[in-house]
Amino acid sequence: MDKKKGSLLSYRPDIKVVDATVRDGGLVNDFRFSDDFIRDLYAANLKAGVDYMEFGYKASKDIFREEDFGPWKFCDEDAIRSIVGDNDTDMKISVMADVGRCDYKRDIISRADSAIDLYRIATYINTIPAAIHMVEHCKNMGYEATINIMAISNAKEAEIDEALELIGKSPVDGIYLVDSYGSLYMEQIEELADKYLAMAEKYDKFVGIHAHNNQQLAFANTIAALTRGISYLDATAGGMGRGAGNCSTEQLLGFLKNPRYDIIPILKFLEKHIEPLKRSGIIWGYNVPYLLTGQMNRHPRSAIAATREERIDFLNFYLELSDKD
DSSP: OOOOOSSSTOOOOOOOOOOOHHHHHHHHHHTOOOHHHHHHHHHHHHHHSSSEEEEEOOOOOOOGGGGGSOGGOOOHHHHHHHHTTTOOOSSSEEEETTTOOOOOOSSSGGGGOOOOOOOEEEEEEGGOOOOOOOOHHHTTOOEEEEEEEOOGGOHHHHHHHHHHHHHHHHSSEEEEEEEESSOHHHHHHHHHHHHHHHEEEETTTTEEEEEEEEEEOOOHHHHHHHHTOOOEEBBBBBGOOTTTOBBBHHHHHOOOOOOOOOOOHHHHHHIIIIHHHHHTOOOOOOHHHHHHHHHHTTHHHHHHHHTTTTOHHHHHHHHHHHHHH
């Protein structure tokens, strides 16, 4: 049975575009963005019709030293408000919080006192109960909340089923399908999307997709998820993100048929900020080491190191990965 939702010539009013440039891109440069970069990205996203802008992480300062990172590792209220003020716009503000790396009871304050609208709780499948506790706190504080299960390609089907049932029964608003290693193919994305969407329909949640580009499939996998019915779509300007990067905003907005989205402000932002950032030596995007870790369903840390060392001994790198099996 064809489960596709919509066609190439239709647009879906339930679609939400989530800009994760600062959050995922910050993993490339330790969140050391200029104020102009952040302000111009905020302005570009507003003009482009982006629905959510994710500013970074709510990381614990007891775990991470402030001097080692830019402000968007911690997303203090004053830092966000210095960019958005009271954010009297239609675009919502998002922040990510990792299970075990956020002092959420201390740092996630009442929504009435915050510029943030949405907390995205990042978790591995074995820490779902802790993620649900964080979601309950966020909801009690008045926020929207999602659970983003990382490294889903490493999880067993029974584990995924159990996790989805636990999440469905929680107060969370939505759940994210996350291809952390960029290892999934479109057919796998479609199967997982159907599984996630079945839970979402049962418990009245939404589903999002966050794709990595190790095999140059981030955009294709995002569209595959979209056509199955997934509605929250992550993207980053220029595909900027950890390792091989993500689905690029310019690709996604160029594809979506909803007239409220406009690619032009993003193209201007790429010219002014992303290309100069690349020329300054900040590195992300597809290369052979990332391809190999994606094909072998491995965390990209070894490919990140190989890229930093400018390794081109691809066969040796491949053999090193193979020896770890």
